[in-house]
Amino acid sequence: MKIAIDAMGGDYAPTEVVKGVELARNQYSDIEFKLFGQVDKIQPLIEDDTRIELIQSDEVIEMGEEPVKAVMKKKNSSLDMAAQAVKDKEADAFFSAGNTGAILAAGLFIIGRIKGIDRPGLATTLPIVNDPEHDNFVMLDVGANAESKLFNLYQYAFMGKYYAENVRKINNPRIGLLNNGTESDKGDSLHKAANELLSKDDNLNFIGNVESRELLNGAADVVITDGFTGNAALKAIEGTALSLLTLIKGDIMSAGLKSKFGALMLKPTFKKIGKQMDYSQYGGAVLMGTKAPVVKAHGSSKANTIKNTIFQIKSMIDSKTIDNVVTYFNENSDKMAEIKQNAKNK
Structure with a gap:
């Protein structure tokens, strides 16, 4: 499995993000990591680049920026590019510890929601x-x-x-x-x-x-x-x-x-x-409710939390959580449509 990571997102990025990724890489042999960010800042932090790919992004969405505007405007940001990798099927999940609103916007507008939700x-x-x-x-x-x-x-x-x-x-x-x-x-x-x-x-x-x-x-x-x-x-x-x-x-x-x-x-x-x-x-x-796992860690997350979040993502992918949600809503689309219509009348 491949996880696309916004390496520049978070109060302690990219240092703690890289440390957390290496902890997870050392523990889980079946995960590959695509780190999006400023390569000149990330590369010196990596002790072992096994199963870690760096992709240059020239922009960063800061914590205080207006989320939707930032996602729409900064297409070359580490956050946008990580989400786009999931949309393009180059990765199975998207993870960031950055701007919460921007992560939600990227999940909705780039990766997209499951049909019926x-x-x-x-x-x-x-x-x-x-x-x-x-x-x-x-x-x-x-x-x-x-x-x-x-x-x-x-x-x-x-x-x-x-x-x-x-x-x-x-x-x-x-x-x-x-x-x-x-x-x-x-x-x-x-x-x-x-x-x-x-x-x-x-x-x-x-x-x-x-x-x-x-x-x-x-x-x-x-x-x-x-x-x-x-x-x-x-x-x-x-x-x-x-x-x-x-x-x-x-x-x-x-x-x-x-x-x-x-x-x-x-x-x-x-x-x-x-x-x-x-x-x-x-x-x-x-x-x-999105088509692939979109996971946001707290902005103050340190390496161990990053590692735990990666395990969480691995569990979602291994257990096919998203697939199970998609299957249920597809198989019960008529029921959902009826309940939605009745709910409107409440």
């Missing part, structure tokens, strides 16, 4: 901390679309189901709808209608509404939400975790020698908790 959704994997039987869950959409319609939420449920089964290896995943209460009549008109629609489909193991406070406690294996709410929930989780770590560290440092000694004794425990909460171990966020 109205709006691809951004899926991420998060840890579960209080359930011995489950250690992670998938949530989508977490920001690809600011607004979602009823039919979009319905399609997200199937895309999330296939991702959880094929990549996370969760059998018959429990699917929940993020809402402001667990009762079926909670929420606005969109969420009430979504609960009703999802509960009627026998192909989904829909367990009803889930509240945001229960997400990390294993409320569901797949959590469906509109992009605005999903992105807000994701950032709230990230912000809370960072704030708690800062608070604990500050209290320890200001409480004197006894407190510092106690913290030293608990260092293995803190490390274990930190590792459990680090969702970068599961890779990046996946734009579900």
